Amino acid sequence: MLSPASAAVVRATLPVVRAHAVEITGEFYSSMFAAHPELLDLFNQGNQADGRQKLALAAAVAGFAEHLLAEDTAPFDSIAERIAHKHVSLGIRAEQYPIVGHHLLTAVGTVLGDAVTPEIAAAWHEVYWLLACRLIAAEARLYQRGDLDPADLWRRWRVAKRLDEAVDTVSFTLVPDDGGTVPDFAPGQYVSVAVDLPDGHRQPRQYSLSQGPGRGSLRITVRRVRGHDGTPDGAVSNHLHDHVTEDDILLLGPPAGETTLTSGDGPVLLVSAGIGITPMAAMLDHLTRTQPTRRVVLAHADRSPAHHALRREYAQTATGLAEADELHWYENDHDKHSRPGLMDVDALPLPPGTTAYLCGPLPFMHAVRAGLIRRGLPAEHIHYEVFGPGMLDRD
Structure with missing residues (x-):
C-alpha cells in the first residue's frame, strides 16, 4: 500500500506520467541497454523494434499506479502472476530489479525535467518498489516450487524429431541432452527457447508445449513469422525453421505459464x-x-x-473422447460452420458449467470472450493465454 504522502503525489502526477509514459519507457530502454548490453539477450528485440514493448511497459506502470490508488478496481494479481511466470521462464533474478528501477526512474526525470521534484521522485520510487517486491516474491515462490536456480536455468535439449505440420509450421520433439528427467508441467504452459543468432545475440522466445505431460519429451510447434507492412521477419522462428534439425541442441527454460487446464469434470471449450x-x-x-x-x-x-x-492429430486425438464437437472456420471456406475470417461464437455448443480456454491473436480473443459473456458464460470461467506485450492487458 502506498504511504498517504506518496499517494497524494502520485494521484496528482499520474495524468502527466500517463501522458508521457511511452516517451519515458522509450528513454528507459535506450539508456538501460546502453549501460547493460547483456540485458539485450533477455528482451524480444522484435517487440523493441516495433515499439510494442515500450507501450506495454507504459501501460503496466500506469495501471499499477491506478491500482494502488484504487482508481482501478480490477485486481492486479492476475497480471502480476502472468509477469512472474514470464520472468521465471527467462531466469530473471531479484538483483536485476535495482538496475531496472534506476533506469526507469532516471528516464522519468530525463523526460519530465525540472517538474520532477524530490517529492515526486520519491513517490514514484515507492510505486516501482511496491511492484518490484510483489514480482520478486511471486518469482521466488515459483523458483522454489520448481526447485530452480535462476542463475543456472537453461538446459540443453536435443531435437529428437522434426515434423512439418502445415504451411510455415513445424514441430520439434525435444529430450534432455544429458539424459536427465523431463520436468512435469501443466497442460497450457510454455517454455522459453533461446537461440544464438548470426549477429551474435542470443534471443529467447516463448512457445507453448503442444503435447500433454507424461510422454517422456517436450514438444513445441512453431509457426514461421513473416514480416508485413514494413515489420521484419521473426528472427527466432525463422532461425528454427531454417537451421534447426534432428540431433541439434536447443536451450530451454523451465515450463511456465498460469493459464492451465483446471481440475473438475465439467464441459470444456477449447x-x-x-x-x-x-x-x-x-x-x-x-x-x-x-x-x-x-x-x-x-x-x-x-x-x-x-x-x-x-489438424489431423487434433481430430485423431478427439476420437478418444466419449463426447466431442469439432468446428473449424477458414477464410476461404463457406461451409455451414464457417464465415470468411470470422468465428461465429453463437454457433459454439455451450453446455451448462462450461469452462473456456482461448488462445490466438488478441483481437480474436477479445471478440470471442465478449461473445461468450454475452451468451451468459461467466467471465471467471473464461481463461486466455497471451504472449508478447499483450500479456499485460487486463481481462
Missing part, C-alpha cells in the same frame, strides 16, 4: 486461432488420456486447411 492451437492441443491430449468422458468442444479458426497446424 477455442483457438492460428498457432494458438498449440496449448489447446496439449490440453486435448491430456483430457483424452486422463478424463475421456469429459465433454469437450474444439473450435479453431485459420487461413485455410493447409495452414491449420496439428
